[in-house]
Amino acid sequence: MSEERSLNFIEEIVEEDIRNGKNDGRVLTRFPPEPNGYLHIGHAKSICLNFGLAQKYNGKTNLRFDDTNPSTEETEYVDSIKTDVKWLGFNWDKELYSSDYFDQLFDFAVALISKGLAYVDDSTAEEIAASKGTPTEPGKPTPNRDRSIEENLQLFNEMKDGVYPDGAKVLRAKIDLANSNMHLRDPLMYRIKWAHHHRTGDKWCIYPMYDFAHGQSDSIEEITHSICTLEFIPHRPLYEWFIDQLNIFPSKQYEFARLNMTYTVMSKRKLLQLVNEKHVTGWDDPRMPTISGLRRRGYTPLSIRNFCEKIGVAKRENIIDVSLLEFCIREDLNKSAWRRMAVLDPIKLVITNYPEGQTEILIGENNPEAEDGEGNRDIPFTNEMWIEREDFMEIPPKKFFRLGVGLSVRLKHAYIVKCDSFVKDESGNVTEIHCTYFPESKSGSDTSGISVKGTIHWVSAQNAKTAEIRLYDRLFKVEDLSIEEGDFKNYINQDSLQVIKNAFVEPDLLNALNQKSINEHIRYQFIRKGYFALDDDSTPENLVFNRIVTLKDAWTKK
């Protein structure tokens, strides 16, 4: 057997279960989102874990919507969740809903009442909260705790039949009001909610609580490993209590630490707030940590799966540096993205010894990382160019490998040019750079003998196409939002979006829209500027590119 990557603690549990022949070696996991928001990168961790486990151990994974609270859930979210899971590259075995089990769950509740293990309580929410005591003081029974089984049965049926208004009664498990675990102090099983459900419509006016739905749903599906996040640890005894009392399939719950990431938030509540209060343009704003946001930004499914692999799975609270996510997308795109040239902050460069009106077609390979370069594209070369303003300096510092009077650089895929002079306007801004080129220095057939330190990108001014380019920075100004005081919105980075309306791109990029229609090569590396993805806002008249991430830059750091 060859050297294997070490297992995370859940894989160890699964392997041990398989060794022991538990569940006949069967592995069935589930990904159980509540359809009340869009999925984010933290969900991706859970998705990769659940589906990954199944793939690794010959099992299956169900997609189950935990839809027990009709007032927050919508079909829109169901659809987006399915889209995102598929996009990440996973296929579920069954698409299921907790609401599929409402009848069964009702019968389970009746069974518990019949065993004297559940009762209908007429107390208000406040009264119940008060009667539960505190972590250090035991709770006290409410007046209804000792109702007869018959009465409970009748009342519960009346709850279901719509006899009572919202909040009038609840069904509670009869466990232990003094338990040190607050979740065991007679937890609520059902509440009355006259709300329209996105799937069951108006059939029900009572809905099960999470604790009386999740474990039972796992059990009904015969889930072997029910994986959730750390905050559910105190629920586990309750999860097991219901399964024991009902004597149904013993699914087991395991908990891991959720993902946190620097410079962003990861709670649906906060993300919803950013959307509702228009701090971002929507759930799929490219600055959002949502799957749809990352997708629109240009992240690939592979890069996200690799990221989830690298961050590992453990029980320790963590905050992952967003630079690891950035590493993952660079790693993927460096190998696959086609190279193009784009000038974001243009300044004119004039080649004084190149014939005006002449156009030469140069060849550039699409992908230098591929053996065959994945083909070439034509790049027109003329006497006037757009180059990046930052690639010229009036007074260049030492080790500045770009342009300044007397300095030479190679124009990528083209010739070496030497800067002779520059032109300024009245206010002192440089408006033009004048160079001479060396005809023998043509890329690929250079016989000039000249060697230069720098190579810069450019676009022929006569042939350039304009494009809109959107540059994104971190959404928040601080690394770890969880340790900051006050409203998280105080830390929003107001400069997280920069729109460049008139960038110049090489003409071949007009093909980007066609490429997109065949779903290929919609992501590019703009040489020296980063990785970019064509945005859905693009039209043939106005191409829009999102910067996914910059290239690593060892120069500007200095």
Add this chain to the structure above:
RNA sequence: UGCCCGAUAGUAUAAAGGUAGUACGACUGUUUUUGGUGCAGUUUGUCCAGGUUCGAAUCCUGGUCGGGCAACCA
């Protein structure tokens, strides 16, 4: 002053009583027609105090620190 979970380089994650390793970050060199990539290297760590043991990141005891738990949310 309850119960539960956790603690290994800056950030994560391994080492199941026997050499503290890996990735990202940072830094250095090298290659390069992208100051990218690649390649080579450097850097930084077991929360504390006791105990068990030939030997402890690992087991035990006590402490410290961080997190969670008292929604008719999930």
